[in-house]
Amino acid sequence: MNRSPFVVFAALSIFLGTFVQGVPLPKEVDPAEVPNFYELFDNPEAHLSLTDGPDTIHFIGAHGYPVERHYVTTEDGYIVSLFRIPYSHNLKNQDEKKPIVFIQHGLFASSDFWTSIGPDDGLAFLLSDAGYDVWLGNARGNRYSRNHTSRSTSHPDFWRYSWHEIGYFDIAAAIDYTLSTENGKDQEGIHYVGHSQGTSVFFVLMSSRPEYNRKIKTAHMLAPVAFMDHMEDVMVNTLSPYLGFNNVYSTLFSSQEFLPYNDFVLALMYSVCLPGSIVSSFCSSSEETAVSKSRKNTTADSVVSGVMPAGVSTDQILHYMQEHQSGHFRQFDFGTNKNLKTYGTEAPPDYPTELITSEMHLWYGDNDEMSAVEDVLRVAETLPNKVMHHLEDPLWDHMDFATNWEVRQYINEPIIAIMNEYEAK
Numbered sequence: 039m040n041r042s043p044f045v046v047f048a049a050l051s052i053f054l055g056t057f058v059q060g061v062p063l064p065k066e067v068d069p070a071e072v073p074n075f076y077e078l079f080d081n082p083e084a085h086l087s088l089t090d091g092p093d094t095i096h097f098i099g100a101h102g103y104p105v106e107r108h109y110v111t112t113e114d115g116y117i118v119s120l121f122r123i124p125y126s127h128n129l130k131n132q133d134e135k136k137p138i139v140f141i142q143h144g145l146f147a148s149s150d151f152w153t154s155i156g157p158d159d160g161l162a163f164l165l166s167d168a169g170y171d172v173w174l175g176n177a178r179g180n181r182y183s184r185n186h187t188s189r190s191t192s193h194p195d196f197w198r199y200s201w202h203e204i205g206y207f208d209i210a211a212a213i214d215y216t217l218s219t220e221n222g223k224d225q226e227g228i229h230y231v232g233h234s235q236g237t238s239v240f241f242v243l244m245s246s247r248p249e250y251n252r253k254i255k256t257a258h259m260l261a262p263v264a265f266m267d268h269m270e271d272v273m274v275n276t277l278s279p280y281l282g283f284n285n286v287y288s289t290l291f292s293s294q295e296f297l298p299y300n301d302f303v304l305a306l307m308y309s310v311c312l313p314g315s316i317v318s319s320f321c322s323s324s325e326e327t328a329v330s331k332s333r334k335n336t337t338a339d340s341v342v343s344g345v346m347p348a349g350v351s352t353d354q355i356l357h358y359m360q361e362h363q364s365g366h367f368r369q370f371d372f373g374t375n376k377n378l379k380t381y382g383t384e385a386p387p388d389y390p391t392e393l394i395t396s397e398m399h400l401w402y403g404d405n406d407e408m409s410a411v412e413d414v415l416r417v418a419e420t421l422p423n424k425v426m427h428h429l430e431d432p433l434w435d436h437m438d439f440a441t442n443w444e445v446r447q448y449i450n451e452p453i454i455a456i457m458n459e460y461e462a463k
Contacts, residue, residue, distance in 0.1 A: 094121045094174065094182070097153035097341075102127050103166060110215045111187065112178070112207040119182035120212055121149045123162060123172040124221070136171040137255070137461050138216050138225060142209065144234030144261075145201075145358075146297070148181055148348035149174035151233070151440060154341040159446040161231065161453070168454050170229075171221050175212050177204045177239070179295065180348040194293045200357035200370045201235055205242030213253055227253040229457050233260040233439055234408060235354070241367070241417070244394040254396035256460050258453050260439040261409040262400050264367040264391065264417040266358065268410035274362050281356055282363030284373040288356055296355060297347040333433065338441040367391065367417065391420040398424040399456060401449060403434030427452070 098105040098121070106122040125132040141162060143151045152174055157163035165172045176182040178199060179191075189196040213230075216222050232240050237259040244251050266274070280287045353370070360371045369386040371377065377384055398421050402414040411428075418424050429448060431438075439449060 092345075094149045094153060097150060098123060098162075101157045101163065103157070103163065104132075108215065109185075110211050112211040114203065114207050115187040115189070116178040116208065117183065117185040117187065118178055118208050118212065119149075119176045120215065121174040121176075121182075123166045125171070126166045126169070128167050129169060131169060134169075136169055136221055137457070138173065138222055138228040139165050139170045139457070140173045140175060140212060140216060140228050140230050142175040142230070142232040142236035142239065143177070144232075144236050145354060146347040146350055147233075147342075148345065149176050150345040150348070151342060154345075155335055155338040155441060155445070159335070159443075159450065161445075161450045164446065164450050164454060165457075168458065170457070171216075173212070173216050175209070175236075177201075177235075177350075178208055179351050181345075182348075183208075184349065191295065197295055197351040198293045198353065199351055200353040201238050202242055202357065202370055204235075204354075205239030206246055209239050209243045210247060210250060213250065217253065227255045229255050229460075230257040231260065231453065232258070234263050234436065236260075237262040238264060241389060241391055241394065244396060245389040245391045248393040248395070251394060251396040256397045256399060256456055258399045258401065258456075260401045260449065261406055261436050262402060262414050262417060263358075263409050264361075264389075265365070265413040266362040266410075267365050267416075268412040269362060269408060270410065271407040274359065274408075278359040278362040282359035284371065288359075291352050292356060294352050296350055296352045333438065333442055335441050335443055342441065391417060392422065394421055395423055397460075399427060399453075400424055401427045401429070401439070403429035403431065403438065405433050405435045408436045 092100075095105050095107060103123050104125060104127060106124060108120045108122060109117055110120060111117050125134075125136065141149075141152055143149060152162045153160055157167075162172050162174060179197065184191050186196055191197075213228060216228055217225060222228075230240060240257060240259065241262075241264050244254070244257075269275070281291055282288075357370050361367060364371070366388055368388040369381065371386050372380060374384045377386055381387055400414060400418055400421075402409055402411060404411060418426060429438075431444075431448070434442070434448075439445065442448070
């Protein structure tokens with residue numbers, strides 16, 4: 039998760055939802071009579087397409103690295119895309135057996151997130167040059183994973199999932215697939231790296247299906263998100279009282295695509311975040327001081343802005359809002375009646391994180407509004423095999439794990455060193 043124009047649109051959605059509650063809707067509306075305002079006002083002659091811009095294949099291939107795209111079908115029928123850097127063109131090690139690393143993005147993001155900073159500092163590139171077989175995941179519903187064996191993205195059933203299903207099904211399928219490849223055969227497991235939601239889904243899988251712990255060599259949680267009691271993010275604190283419970287707001291908001299990856303949304307977000315916009319302050323996770331600006335790779339920031347949001351289900355957002363209100367790290371709350379049918383209890387069960395036995399490395403900072411230190415320490419207490427990595431930089435925030443100028447020194451090289459040490463054994 040990260041602060042974005044999401045808060046602007048989510049707040050607007052709640053306002054409109056409240057406003058229209060008292061307005062009677064027509065019983066029957068012919069879809070053909072409803073104008074498509076985007077098409078009506080769109081001028082193709084003066085249109086700069088954003089969704090036709092570079093993708094992960096371009097971001098990797100442009101730097102000379104080989105890249106592959108793989109399609110994996112999950113147990114519940116979703117078809118997710120994985121991108122792979124099979125070997126390093128610098129090492130020319132295509133014929134060697136290489137340890138596998140799988141990297142998973144956060145909420146609103148995609149595999150593009152890991153390639154934005156380029157080969158000198160980007161984790162995916164550095165891992166490839168360190169001799170690893172690198173795989174980049176994409177959660178169901180984002181720009182690269184919008185297919186299903188029987189469901190259409192235009193139907194709400196496609197979007198009836200939260201990050202629980204992403205962890206339980208998508209990550210499990212991805213791990214199994216990487217180990218089924220020619221390079222993965224006979225390997226005991228993989229190394230895993232996740233950021234934000236990429237950590238939540240790992241906690242879900244390893245606690246719900248503990249047999250997968252045997253397939254993990256080392257796991258690296260960047261800005262871990264499980265418990266959310268102390269989260270200071272304005273977006274979450276503003277919206278969770280409305281969306282963190284089963285009520286009219288969460289019902290209207292549920293099971294649909296939020297901020298879809300299309301030109302209209304990307305252009306609107308661009309306009310909202312212009313320096314002169316009256317709501318531009320919502321687009322930043324910290325004060326826009328000269329010091330904070332100098333901490334970021336602005337080129338990488340611009341690349342990320344052009345590919346996010348990549349597409350999510352509103353149920354992913356609702357699940358996080360529920361966590362914030364309940365104080366639990368637990369499964370999705372469907373309401374008492376459906377909880378009884380689904381779980382056999384009135385409240386959803388907590389994730390048994392004490393069952394996570396794989397080697398867990400938790401990387402966290404003091405200035406992270408989405409992953410508070412107290413919440414990281416709370417989940418750490420439940421993990422039997424963890425190593426804590428506290429960032430000494432007092433300004434280190436949620437997005438620093440990807441776009442900070444010194445991310446190579448403080449995060450990426452230490453992670454690679456830990457993996458190398460494991461492989462040396």
